[in-house]
Amino acid sequence: MSRITAASNALLQGFELPEGDKTYVKILDAGLALFIEFGLRRTTMEDVANRAGIGRATAYRRFADKDQLIQVVILREAKRELDSIEHDLKAIDGGLNRLLESFVLAVTRAHAHPLWRRLLTSDSEMILPFFTQKIWQMMAFFRMYLADMLERVKKEEKLSDLSTEFMAELMLRLMQSMLLSPEGVMNPNDEAAVRKVAEECLRPLMKG
Amino acid sequence: MSRITAASNALLQGFELPEGDKTYVKILDAGLALFIEFGLRRTTMEDVANRAGIGRATAYRRFADKDQLIQVVILREAKRELDSIEHDLKAIDGGLNRLLESFVLAVTRAHAHPLWRRLLTSDSEMILPFFTQKIWQMMAFFRMYLADMLERVKKEEKLSDLSTEFMAELMLRLMQSMLLSPEGVMNPNDEAAVRKVAEECLRPLMKG
DSSP: OOHHHHHHHHHHTTOOOOTTOHHHHHHHHHHHHHHHHHOSTTOOHHHHHHHHTSOHHHHHHHOSSHHHHHHHHHHHHHHHHHHHHHHHHTTOOSHHHHHHHHHHHHHHHHHHOHHHHHHHHHOHHHHHHHTTTTTHHHHHHHHHHHHHHHHHHHHHSOBOSSOHHHHHHHHHHHHHHHHHSOOSSSOTTOHHHHHHHIIIIIHHHHBO | OOHHHHHHHHHHTTOOOOTTOHHHHHHHHHHHHHHHHHOSTTOOHHHHHHHHTSOHHHHHHHOSSHHHHHHHHHHHHHHHHHHHHHHHHTTOOSHHHHHHHHHHHHHHHHHHOHHHHHHHHHOHHHHHHHTTTTTHHHHHHHHHHHHHHHHHHHHHSOBOSSOHHHHHHHHHHHHHHHHHSOOSSSOTTOHHHHHHHIIIIIHHHHBO
8 A cells, every 4th residue: 555545544534435335426426516616615415415316314324414524525535636646656756756746746736626726715714724723633644644755765865954844844834825825936826836846945955 | 214114114004103192002002902802803992992991982083993993903013023023133143144033033923922822713714814815915015025135135145046035935934834833843832943944944945
């Protein structure tokens, strides 16, 4: 099992996605489509059931409430993005190159994702606390994950003396800021600008 | 007029603080005390007038509404902090040293300010959008301001080839992330940790 898959599995924690359950997948697909179209707050479980072509009671047998549905829809999208990044990284040689490219891909793709865009505009009262004051658990998880990747890179390439935790948190904080405030010189709309952050800020700090 | 004073004056834009008007100052002091004690949402203009020992009508002759009072109270605190930072920087020699110290002071003091702490807990629904999605105007102003400082430093010391705008935005984005998510390795509670960001991340990137 690759590390990114391990991370996304850890992300999914208790949630086993029963992909074989067609109704379950239909509900997730309907939820995703409606959340992107109308946002979280304006979508009800009834809307989701209708879009999925099932009864409300059936929907509630799969998901205790809308919050649980939201969580699973978001986790599934996160997992998809991580899998797709992992797939695209296969072509890249070298641990540090690969790590920096994962930064570029994560920032540009998360920013471009229609669900992220919709949540930032329609559900910012939920999204902003989660990605600032309540980010800590998620940040700690990804910091550990990236620090672990950096430790492995260190076995192959010489890295700087900065602690891997420090480097990891630097990546995550820049990512956080660019996604929440997508403007300026470091604009996640502009892949070249994100790559510049990776090449001219992260690489020189990380390289031994 | 020093640059930090110029910046804070620019920050204050149309607001001339009529410090000679004792009633005006009394209202600001009462507003600040109540905002720190109860937050913005839970404080009314009537509370402020009562605490200031004046009538509501008198308060409304100075401030059109609570929003205007909030703005002036916050701007006055920002100006005070900038003035105090400027004062403490006088002892420091060298443009880059001074710039990096201003980063350390700005982060640690903003984080420790009782108004900032209260707003983050009691008024996050107002504060979070302002410091993320709506930060752009403020970020553009401070980026210009810091880039200008960096251009002046460049005349005395050799700096790296990174654009001054890029360096300035890097400082501001790290500051933003540390203030909104004050935990982890880069914790603004810990001055040594903030200084480490300045010395081990910003300095090597900026130094020529």
